[in-house]
Amino acid sequence: MRGILLLRSAHPDKTDWGYFFLNQKIVIVGLGLIGGSLSKAFRKYTDCSIAGIDSNPEVLKAALSCGAIDKIGNDEDIRTADLLYLCLYPQADIDFIAANLDLIGPNCVVTDACGIKSEICTHLPQMAKEHGLTFVGGHPMAGREKSGFAASDADLFAGASYIIVPCGAPQSAIDLLKAVAAALGFGGTVTTTPEHHDQMIAFTSQLPHVLACAYVMSPRCPEHNGFSAGSYRDVSRVANINEQLWSELFIDNQDALVEELNTLIANITDIKDAVAQGDGETLRALLRKGRQVKERLGE
Amino acid sequence: MRGILLLRSAHPDKTDWGYFFLNQKIVIVGLGLIGGSLSKAFRKYTDCSIAGIDSNPEVLKAALSCGAIDKIGNDEDIRTADLLYLCLYPQADIDFIAANLDLIGPNCVVTDACGIKSEICTHLPQMAKEHGLTFVGGHPMAGREKSGFAASDADLFAGASYIIVPCGAPQSAIDLLKAVAAALGFGGTVTTTPEHHDQMIAFTSQLPHVLACAYVMSPRCPEHNGFSAGSYRDVSRVANINEQLWSELFIDNQDALVEELNTLIANITDIKDAVAQGDGETLRALLRKGRQVKERLGE
Numbered sequence: 001m002r003g004i005l006l007l008r009s010a011h012p013d014k015t016d017w018g019y020f021f022l023n024q025k026i027v028i029v030g031l032g033l034i035g036g037s038l039s040k041a042f043r044k045y046t047d048c049s050i051a052g053i054d055s056n057p058e059v060l061k062a063a064l065s066c067g068a069i070d071k072i073g074n075d076e077d078i079r080t081a082d083l084l085y086l087c088l089y090p091q092a093d094i095d096f097i098a099a100n101l102d103l104i105g106p107n108c109v110v111t112d113a114c115g116i117k118s119e120i121c122t123h124l125p126q127m128a129k130e131h132g133l134t135f136v137g138g139h140p141m142a143g144r145e146k147s148g149f150a151a152s153d154a155d156l157f158a159g160a161s162y163i164i165v166p167c168g169a170p171q172s173a174i175d176l177l178k179a180v181a182a183a184l185g186f187g188g189t190v191t192t193t194p195e196h197h198d199q200m201i202a203f204t205s206q207l208p209h210v211l212a213c214a215y216v217m218s219p220r221c222p223e224h225n226g227f228s229a230g231s232y233r234d235v236s237r238v239a240n241i242n243e244q245l246w247s248e249l250f251i252d253n254q255d256a257l258v259e260e261l262n263t264l265i266a267n268i269t270d271i272k273d274a275v276a277q278g279d280g281e282t283l284r285a286l287l288r289k290g291r292q293v294k295e296r297l298g299e
Numbered sequence: 300m301r302g303i304l305l306l307r308s309a310h311p312d313k314t315d316w317g318y319f320f321l322n323q324k325i326v327i328v329g330l331g332l333i334g335g336s337l338s339k340a341f342r343k344y345t346d347c348s349i350a351g352i353d354s355n356p357e358v359l360k361a362a363l364s365c366g367a368i369d370k371i372g373n374d375e376d377i378r379t380a381d382l383l384y385l386c387l388y389p390q391a392d393i394d395f396i397a398a399n400l401d402l403i404g405p406n407c408v409v410t411d412a413c414g415i416k417s418e419i420c421t422h423l424p425q426m427a428k429e430h431g432l433t434f435v436g437g438h439p440m441a442g443r444e445k446s447g448f449a450a451s452d453a454d455l456f457a458g459a460s461y462i463i464v465p466c467g468a469p470q471s472a473i474d475l476l477k478a479v480a481a482a483l484g485f486g487g488t489v490t491t492t493p494e495h496h497d498q499m500i501a502f503t504s505q506l507p508h509v510l511a512c513a514y515v516m517s518p519r520c521p522e523h524n525g526f527s528a529g530s531y532r533d534v535s536r537v538a539n540i541n542e543q544l545w546s547e548l549f550i551d552n553q554d555a556l557v558e559e560l561n562t563l564i565a566n567i568t569d570i571k572d573a574v575a576q577g578d579g580e581t582l583r584a585l586l587r588k589g590r591q592v593k594e595r596l597g598e
Binding site (some may be wrong): 037049072120125132141142143149160161163188190199200201202203204205207208209210211212213214215216217218220221222223224225226227228229230232234235237238239240241242243245246247248250251252254257259261262263264265267268269270275276278280283286287288289290291293294295296297 | 441442460494502507525527528541545549575583586587593
């Protein structure tokens with residue numbers, strides 16, 4: 001028996017969400033931090049069967065031996081998949097679908113986990129339309145300052161937001177992703193367009209990563225020990241960046257990111273000028289503005 | 300009996316540090332986040348008697364009723380204090396000592412908790428020298444995104460660094476502060492000059508606070524919910540700033556902070572230019588540089 005029953009999730013925090021997966025066939029392409037965490041979460045919280053695909057045989061071996069996947073995925077698994085999760089870099093995701101167009105069945109929902117939607121959502125919905133596939137974009141909003149399968153965790157997504165970018169997908173595919181989010185322990189879903197997604201991510205995720213790298217480049221950084229506390233730790237945390245992946249994501253989102261960086265530089269410069277001029281009144285007004293934004297958000 | 304015995308600390312994590320306070324008389328001036336936390340930590344981890352001074356009678360009432368202080372401090376307490384902790388804003392600390400010079404005894408160690416040392420360490424060592432007092436600068440490296448006595452906590456300093464800025468103080472006063480650090484659960488102490496302290500703090504603490512305020516001023520910030528995760532949370536955390544205190548600290552440390560802000564703006568601009576030009580090679584090299592600094596630090 002296969003399907004999605006409106007029963008209780010196996011996730012302990014989500015007893016009221018009412019979804020349960022019965023033996024769906026999941027294929028996860030790319031078992032890095034996100035793909036590995038998704039496979040472990042499907043294993044832990046659902047009854048789905050999970051086939052994993054990865055270019056690194058060591059990763060496949062590790063995923064098999066810890067039970068994160070049931071098997072190494074092959075053409076037959078792609079052919080019979082209910083849900084195909086693309087967890088590679090954006091261009092590699094597009095290339096994977098282009099190379100496997102003939103295998104993917106009409107009942108399979110193809111989704112991705114890319115941090116930026118402009119590239120993916122320009123190409124995949126078009127390819128899906130031309131070849132009778134179903135594609136719905138997705139972005140599980142969780143990460144970690146380490147990458148790779150070794151850092152993956154069944155509970156990486158606990159309480160996180162799952163952004164769904166429909167790109168013209170049918171409601172049933174959107175509902176499937178919502179059911180996935182509920183079963184795997186996400187805190188909720190939001191649905192939006194690729195453009196709005198990328199503008200928001202430029203601010204919420206890409207900007208902090210640029211900042212972390214720019215921050216630790218200060219000549220003072222190597223001597224920080226003994227002189228630092230929580231605020232140093234927080235700003236520098238994600239400087240441990242995967243430069244291949246993030247360069248691609250930054251350049252894919254060039255316009256929105258450059259706009260955010262210009263806004264940020266202008267805001268830092270205003271504060272700097274007030275400090276340099278010893279202008280306490282202007283400085284207090286600027287800091288007050290920041291505090292008030294933060295207070296209004298209440299978080 | 301009063302004094303410091305080389306016995307075991309009452310702090311559960313610090314059984315090997317070997318200090319114990321016997322009924323020292325502590326006066327804490329300013330029961331905000333730091334002063335309140337110090338008084339609660341002295342209460343929890345030592346046998347000292349604690350007198351508190353604050354301009355707000357409600358704060359004194361709260362501190363008395365929760366047992367953070369034994370009594371409201373008066374002239375006699377200042378006269379007989381073994382350790383006088385200044386926990387006001389920098390200028391107010393200086394004003395307090397100036398107004399109470401005749402009360403403070405020769406055996407009392409005066410210390411402070413200011414985030415910037417240039418102001419304090421220009422005035423207080425000089426006043427101490429002229430009036431036979433002992434002053435040693437200190438900076439407990441802990442904070443919280445809330446301020447005031449209500450946010451204070453006996454364990455705010457657990458594992459934190461305590462920076463000691465001797466300013467010519469005798470070794471016995473420095474040793475006393477090291478004993479305080481050990482007894483109250485700090486992770487360790489470092490000793491440095493006012494100039495080096497302020498340069499390091501411009502980077503480790505002031506820069507993240509400027510950044511947090513500048514970051515949340517983006518027009519995207521109010522819509523972040525559902526599109527954000529850990530990296531947004533970390534960068535924006537300290538935007539909830541006390542603008543009176545931080546404006547004073549920023550302007551007191553004008554030169555070092557402006558230098559750090561210029562370095563940061565230059566580093567952000569380099570990354571921005573590489574993104575804007577779609578120059579993947581330069582971008583990867585810049586991000587790699589950030590990653591390598593972070594990796595070398597191993598934290």
